[in-house]
Amino acid sequence: MSDIDLVSQLEGSGIPRRQAEAQVKVMSSYIDDKFATKQEMTNEFKSVRADMAAEFKSVRSEMAAEFKLVRAEMRELNKDTLLEISKIMAHQLGVVVATIGVFMAILGVVLSLILS
Secondary structure: OHHHHHHHHHHOOOHHHHHHHHHHHHHHHHHHHHOOHHHHHHHHHHHHHHHHHHHHHHHHHHHHHHHHHHHHHHHHHHHHHHHHHHHHHHEEEEEEEEHHHHHHHHHHHHHHHHHO
């Protein structure tokens, strides 16, 4: 609604033209000082969206780099774990072979006693 339309509405309700013009001038000035226009809001929203897009891009980039580091650490831990498991299995195999050796020695002694 234009200022002329507002003046006409005020005049239609019984307010003298000069007073209606003064009121519209004061209200328009107040509104212009206190409220943003639709275009100003649109521009601000565009600016905020651009800032957010840049920030999200930065965060995604940082997260991708962190995930890459975590994956590398997990691969290294996996290698270390497999190495430790291999060592334990080798030790257990040695124990089994030694036990079999002792069993075979005892069996040999028992057989030689039986056969003699």
